Amino acid sequence: MNQKFDVIVIGAGISGLSTAMHVKEENPDLSIVVLDKQHTYGQGNTGKSAAGYRDIFKTEVNRKLASSSIEFFKSIQKSKGFDIGMHSSGYLFLVRDQSPMDLMLNDLSRITKIESVDKDEIRDSLNISYDLDPEQSKLMNLQGYDKGYLGKNCGIIEPELVADYYYKECVRRGIQFNFGVTVSGLSLVPVNPLDYPGEPFIWQDKKIGSIGTNKGTYQADEYIMAADVYTTGLLDKTGIDGHERPKKRQVFQITNEKIRSMLTREIHTNEGIMPFTILPSHGVFLRPAPKFHSMWIGVADDLARDFSFSEDPQAEHDFYENSIYQILTAYSGNFENAELTGSWAGYYSYNTADMTPNIFREVNLTVISGTSGSGIMKGDAIGRVASAVYSGKDKVKLYNNIEFNVADVGVNHRNVKMEQLIL
């Protein structure tokens, strides 16, 4: 079987879906197919996300990508009446005075919607201690906190429903989806073949000629790679670097009576949901999951978390018990004997150079990589930037009229500093 299209998009996660939709919107006559190895869309790392959204990032590039996407998502939820499970319940950072996080968030409070919250209010509402047992603090390198910063344009969202929205918009516009298609490789061919053995030679112009899959060969004029942690592996044979590496991430779903009562403790909002809360130490976060009467716990652990990759990563209960549970219970008695009712593991696809997405073009291939762990909350903007890169445009207008210079997130003229706010 040899299938031909104008454009092939590899990957039906948020990045691929959003890009397909925006490319089609700009180029309605193109025949576009989206391929994914799973049985449907949004089943890779998109579906394993901790599913928060925030516009609080250290770099302007990331703030633009997130804030425009958040506005777009709000418009879906409100104007279009398409429920994507969005609740503006906030992000609450618990910090020590004069700590690097305090200084960074204080700076950011001048340009994003952040307000400070009194530590007593936080303790009274969520029962998270700001004064810890000194011996345990020393042993476990734990900090108490002097205040909270509440990001207001932040909250929780349901990635499967966001994927749903884009999928339906794609289908409505005539984009085709082929599921259960595993891409094995991209083949680089000469633009003007001479039919000599050993082509392409160094002096020949090259392009992606086709992709091999478990369902035969696919051909297109243009290819868009949105394959998350598979990007680098799929591109390596072409000599194009994917600029992303996988790191395992886990989410633990816990509950008990006290945790359930925490879930509804809104802070400075009327959402009836506690904020997505980042503890003062080691980056452990609490994500309210009211739909599941539970809390999701996670952490972007870096040192000692290896770069290995497996097709079916498992959450590690030892990691929960020895590393996470110890921290949770040091901060709040509410977590004592919490019931672990679920857990899952996936990968963040990191661009380790600056922890910011890379969207670039090489021959007839557009690559979107290194989008996690904030790819969903930036998903709409990523699709618009990728569509502009596909079309060879220098600038793009993101939703909400935000101007964006596409080369800033490319490879050759990249202009991004290290993102410090990785959760």
Added chain:
Amino acid sequence: MNQKFDVIVIGAGISGLSTAMHVKEENPDLSIVVLDKQHTYGQGNTGKSAAGYRDIFKTEVNRKLASSSIEFFKSIQKSKGFDIGMHSSGYLFLVRDQSPMDLMLNDLSRITKIESVDKDEIRDSLNISYDLDPEQSKLMNLQGYDKGYLGKNCGIIEPELVADYYYKECVRRGIQFNFGVTVSGLSLVPVNPLDYPGEPFIWQDKKIGSIGTNKGTYQADEYIMAADVYTTGLLDKTGIDGHERPKKRQVFQITNEKIRSMLTREIHTNEGIMPFTILPSHGVFLRPAPKFHSMWIGVADDLARDFSFSEDPQAEHDFYENSIYQILTAYSGNFENAELTGSWAGYYSYNTADMTPNIFREVNLTVISGTSGSGIMKGDAIGRVASAVYSGKDKVKLYNNIEFNVADVGVNHRNVKMEQLIL
């Protein structure tokens, strides 16, 4: 066997040797050992280099690293009388008017020693055509040239002799060398062990506790990684990214009567050696190897050159014949029927984010990575910067009094644009 030192340096190529020497110079009382899997120093990719040097780079960071090292190497060669095979025979770039290379080199001619050379002078001296056969040019995407740019503070050098110099200086200062030691991994341990199973936990401070090798365990307070293309693989288990990827590079040694006569055609120098010459198309370069009465030919091919890695890479004669030889003979009849008298292959260790070295610190580990394909010509400065990173200094004075901000080539506060001049 369990050996203890103050500092262990992994890798006895130029980067490791230079770093060991500079660390010892700054800290004479430290016990330092340099480990290398080979039977002696400089036997990895250092010894496989095309062995040119230049101060011509797009970014100031790379110009500083190279120009200070070149001055230091000159001081070795001249003042100290230690022959490192340095000849200031120049780098000659052949360019089309208004091409990106023309514009870049014209800009650089204001800040480095570059002069332009008339195309007729080049043709008459080296017999490299500036007007090519139109049909072949079209088929092979070849350009003629309108002028040459000659980098004056550039030339050829012998990496084994540079390695020799550093090795002897290291030994003289009391640095120990253990050869035939293959490092298998670094182990990350808690700073304050509790002897619970599963350590280190997320809440424990961590450090590199030891390294495993084929000759037993080695321990030190501080570790310095200068292992070139092995860096990422060795670090992956610790969760620290090596920020480098290998790409295969090949050198082909060719000769015949006409090539031998080209070797002595100096251009604007008194070295009696032709310049290291970069052809106008596809990045193919000619490196005079007068000691071998030959020319070394190479190219930093990117697209279609995969990212695979093997322990014993081989030069590909098909690549020479189909890709390189075709280009050489299109530019000069001198290459017709050249005899291929040798060839070898190694790897460049690339930092693909900006093609510039990464020198950074994580816990008690200093990492030097992504130094090739210009690591030798920057070797002295790299050692000084790494020594400063090891000592926690913000600034370092390179040889020739050049001030350098070490964070510029680190990870967290990196300040480097993409280097465009990769050969």
